[in-house]
Amino acid sequence: MKELGVQMHLSTDDGSEGYKGFNVDLFKQYVEANYQTENKDSTFHISHSIFSKVYTVGPEIMEFKIAQICWEHEIPFEVSLERYMKCGFGICGQCCVDSTGWRMCVEGPVIDGEKLKQITEFGKYHRTASGKVEKYPWAK
Ligand code: FES
8 A cells, every 4th residue: 555655544443553542533533624515506515526435334333433434524435334145146145135135245345325315224233143133332
């Protein structure tokens, strides 16, 4: 990444490297520091030219919080949505998500932020290996 000239923003829980705290908090600070609005024709338009796209992969609670920030600031993003898989090629239905029925092994696992709005279980629950719905402890 450094060879490509990518500006890195690191975070660690204990502060041993970069920002001390959660990467979501660092991301939010960065977005808000670079959030710009333009007044065109009496309507506020969001300018997010410094963000071409956000890609997130990791624990769903983190992805959920990143998604909320991106939706709020109209930043294009993609999420890698992890679901329990069995067959891995679209016939068993284990990895289907509500309410679209998309199979994460076929239609996913990478989902565009706009499409993600249709996945009602995102950030709320998932299914165990037996197919039982398991609500996330943080979900409201
Ligand atoms: S793992 Fe079987 S349909 Fe996706």
